[in-house]
Amino acid sequence: MQRSQVLAKSFARKFLPPSHPSHPHNQIIRSISRPCDVFINHRGIDTKRTISGLLYYHLSLLRMKPFLDSENMKPGEKLFDKIDTAIRNCKLGIAVFSPRYCESYFCLHELALLMESKKRVIPIFCDVKPSQLQVRDDGTRPASELQQYSRALEEAKYTVGLTFDSSSGNWSEFLVSASDAVIENLLEIDGERLRK
Template sequence: MARGMLARPCDVFINHHGVDTERTVAGLLYHRLSQLNLNPFLHSKSMQPSNKPFESISSAIRKCKVGVVVFSPRYCNSYLCLQELALLVDMKKKLIPIFCDIKPSELHVMSYDKSTPKELLRFRNALTEARYTVGFVFDSQSGNWSDLVTSASDIIVKILSEEEGC
């Protein structure tokens, strides 16, 4: 069965703004987790042309054990990123935030044409939850990508092994 068909539930959902982080931390982390025989979900790697995006994404989030949220300077410009984050928080998934080239205090919800005041509040609450969760702060100009990916992978493996022990 093809990797993108989600033969088994994903272990880790990687939430990120593709333009900013697909070819760096999100892609590297996906590759590393796959090497560790985990089943990560990353839009560009996990979905096939015939998949329905919203169904695939919400199913992956419901079934995942850990959500990695890669915040970047344009993350909050993405309605989809905030929807995914809010769903991760609503479903009380363990979050591992990675603040890549942005500080937690710089994350702000914008207004979207298609969002309601209730939805904006949900996004703000999800951002607040993530902001106050211990994670990684990374500067792409001076940081070491390999160290970041290794550290994040180690934490994910630890969380997953603790869950299996329950």
């Protein structure tokens, strides 16, 4: 049995409510009422159909509740309201850095909120080196926001994470490694909460 499956089962036994397959509404109600476990911060145009989307589905299959904007938001919902709430209520963040990540105000806003909310963040550097990530001043944002984004980006760049080259990397191995990292971090976070 793969390590991520063993860790997922251990996680589910210790911290997730038991399944109630007898009535489908129970799962819907539980899904709506339980905050997300993992917030996936990403540049949609770069990674939504690849690494971020695959990671979302893989974590879902392992009975976790990830948040990915394209999967968790419905037409008519306010972007900042829904996303900011998901970030504040999540247990863990994943920041999927890609070559054009820093061009997005939304990506940087989400990352800054994750860091300000003192969430543990697992950085994933997809087709980009940490040293290549820099906040650029295009004249549309106040200096205070740029400083806030730069601080958050620097903190993430100096956090141990995962790297992946989408042109030559092994997708299956990466998904297992990323899932293992998520599960181990969630177990640590939940263990810390239980000790308080």
